[in-house]
Amino acid sequence: MKYINHSKLNPELPSTSTQGTSIPAQQQTSLRAGSDFRSEQRRLLSSFSCDSDLVKFNQLKFRRKRIRFSRSHIHDWGLFAMEPIAAEEMVIEYVGQIIRQIIADMREQRYEEEGIGSSYLFRVDQDTIIDATKYGNLSRFINHSCNPNCYAKIISVETRKKIVIYSRQPIGVNEEITYDYKFPIEDTKIPCLCGADGCRGTLN
Numbered sequence: 001m002k003y004i005n006h007s008k009l010n011p012e013l014p015s016t017s018t019q020g021t022s023i024p025a026q027q028q029t030s031l032r033a034g035s036d037f038r039s040e041q042r043r044l045l046s047s048f049s050c051d052s053d054l055v056k057f058n059q060l061k062f063r064r065k066r067i068r069f070s071r072s073h074i075h076d077w078g079l080f081a082m083e084p085i086a087a088e089e090m091v092i093e094y095v096g097q098i099i100r101q102i103i104a105d106m107r108e109q110r111y112e113e114e115g116i117g118s119s120y121l122f123r124v125d126q127d128t129i130i131d132a133t134k135y136g137n138l139s140r141f142i143n144h145s146c147n148p149n150c151y152a153k154i155i156s157v158e159t160r161k162k163i164v165i166y167s168r169q170p171i172g173v174n175e176e177i178t179y180d181y182k183f184p185i186e187d188t189k190i191p192c193l194c195g196a197d198g199c200r201g202t203l204n
C-alpha cells in the first residue's frame, strides 16, 4: 500500500516513510517522537477547526486591530477603524468588570445619581453583566446603529463567556464601528441618533 508522504505537504514535519527499510533502534525512537509530535499537531488542529472562534480569539490577542476613538456624528465619542477590516473578523472584545444582576441594578442607580447618562452595561446572560463604565477597553466607545457594520456575539473561551464584536461586512479606514445594541423594549424611549437608512427611531 502506498502512503502519502506528509513531509512533502509540510516540510516541518519529520518524514514517516519507512517502506522497504529496516530501522535501527535509535531511529525508531526518533520516529516515535515524530509520530507523537504529529499526533499532538493533529489533536490541536482538530480542536481548533472545531472552534474557529477560539482560534480567532487567540489571534486577536496577538494581532490587535488598529482602531481609535474619536468624536462621533452618532453620539459623543465613537470607535473608528484605522485599517481596513474584512467581513467576519473579530474586531475587539468587550472588556469590563463581570458583575451579577443585583450589583448591576445597584450600579445602574448609582451611575444615574452620578449623572453618567451613557450605559456601558452589557448583558452576557440572565445573571451576568459586563460593566465597562469605569474599567474597560476601547470597545466601550462603540455606538449603536440600526444598520450596523458589526455585531456582538457571546463566545466561550475555556469555560468563560466573552463578548466579542465581529465585523459583518468589510469596514473601511476611518469608518465608525457600530453594532445593534438590541436594547429591550421599554416605555421610556431613548431616541436613536444613528442616522442610518431604516433607523428604528429609538434604541429601546
Ligand SMILES: C[S@@+](CC[C@H](N)C(=O)[O-])C[C@H]1O[C@@H](n2cnc3c(N)ncnc32)[C@H](O)[C@@H]1O
Binding pocket: 074, 075, 076, 077, 078, 117, 118, 119, 120, 140, 141, 142, 143, 144, 145, 191, 192, 193, 194, 203
Ligand atoms: C457604550 S456607550 C457608547 C459610547 C458613547 N458614545 C460615549 O461617548 O461614551 C453607550 C451610550 O452611548 C449613547 N449612544 C450610543 N449609540 C447611540 C445612538 N445611536 N443614538 C443615541 N445615543 C447613542 C447612549 O447614551 C448609550 O447609552
